[in-house]
Amino acid sequence: LWTFLLDGHPASRVRDLVQEIEDMGWPTLWRPESVGRDVLIAAADMLAATSRLIVASGIAQIYARHPVTTAAAQKTLAEAYDGRFLLGLGVAHAVSVEKVRKLEYLTPYSDMVAYLEAMAEAPYGAPEPTEKPTTVLAALGPKMLKLSAEAADGAHPYFTPPSHTATAREILGEGPLLAPEQMVVIDTDLDRARDTARATMARYLRLPNYTNNLLRCGFTQADIDDVSDRLVDGIVACGDIDVTVDRVQQHLDAGADHVCIQVLAPDNDLDTTVRHWHTLAEAFTL
Numbered sequence: 241l242w243t244f245l246l247d248g249h250p251a252s253r254v255r256d257l258v259q260e261i262e263d264m265g266w267p268t269l270w271r272p273e274s275v276g277r278d279v280l281i282a283a284a285d286m287l288a289a290t291s292r293l294i295v296a297s298g299i300a301q302i303y304a305r306h307p308v309t310t311a312a313a314q315k316t317l318a319e320a321y322d323g324r325f326l327l328g329l330g331v332a333h334a335v336s337v338e339k340v341r342k343l344e345y346l347t348p349y350s351d352m353v354a355y356l357e358a359m360a361e362a363p364y365g366a367p368e369p370t371e372k373p374t375t376v377l378a379a380l381g382p383k384m385l386k387l388s389a390e391a392a393d394g395a396h397p398y399f400t401p402p403s404h405t406a407t408a409r410e411i412l413g414e415g416p417l418l419a420p421e422q423m424v425v426i427d428t429d430l431d432r433a434r435d436t437a438r439a440t441m442a443r444y445l446r447l448p449n450y451t452n453n454l455l456r457c458g459f460t461q462a463d464i465d466d467v468s469d470r471l472v473d474g475i476v477a478c479g480d481i482d483v484t485v486d487r488v489q490q491h492l493d494a495g496a497d498h499v500c501i502q503v504l505a506p507d508n509d510l511d512t513t514v515r516h517w518h519t520l521a522e523a524f525t526l
Contacts, residue, residue: 265526409495
């Protein structure tokens with residue numbers, strides 16, 4: 241599962257939710273980082289509340305903390321929770337780096353290269369995890385995808401169709417982890433489902449990193465400007481449970497190892513979202 245809803249609720253409610261998610265049988269929960277909770281501290285709280293669930297940052301922003309700090313946090317969580325923490329790193333977007341963090345966003349790719357090098361060289365004076373912790377990168381374009389294979393353990397593409405998963409696998413090769421995110425709206429009223437999808441898509445269609453990638457994936461500027469049905473259906477699986485199951489299978493057939501399902505609900509309603517998590521868990525026989 242992948243969700244941005246947790247920051248809207250008290251920590252006590254989040255702990256209850258992650259326990260419920262674990263009981264449903266979901267193996268992994270991904271959460272992002274924006275202007276809410278620190279994603280690494282939040283991960284520690286979620287890991288402490290569970291015993292089997294893998295918690296993944298999708299993603300931790302590299303401009304939010306020093307690479308030595310990130311390396312220490314990753315090893316701390318991996319050692320304390322038996323490897324149940326998966327670190328996703330990303331360069332985020334110009335608007336969040338420049339307007340929120342008041343930092344320059346000039347060379348994100350080079351910054352990621354330097355960040356990973358600094359993490360690899362970081363000293364750590366505490367017990368090491370039993371196994372090397374996993375790091376994946378938020379990667380859309382070919383350069384960042386290639387870096388994901390060469391300097392990390394794989395890639396976590398976001399807001400992408402299955403065709404991008406096939407391209408990503410070709411660039412990554414056979415070994416690295418490929419974990420694309422997939423938005424879904426479970427609603428048999430297709431017009432209403434698309435409206436729900438558009439409400440969430442709007443925030444991403446203002447960000448050049450995503451729109452440039454959509455163009456690479458074969459969508460047109462008109463698709464983006466109009467938020468066309470073609471674009472909505474390409475990015476969000478809208479319809480009944482079978483539509484979601486089929487879309488996940490398309491990603492797996494294209495080379496994904498792990499698909500991060502993000503359930504969208506009208507007005508981001510948590511109760512509806514949780515209900516759909518349960519339904520999907522049954523559909524995937526978790």
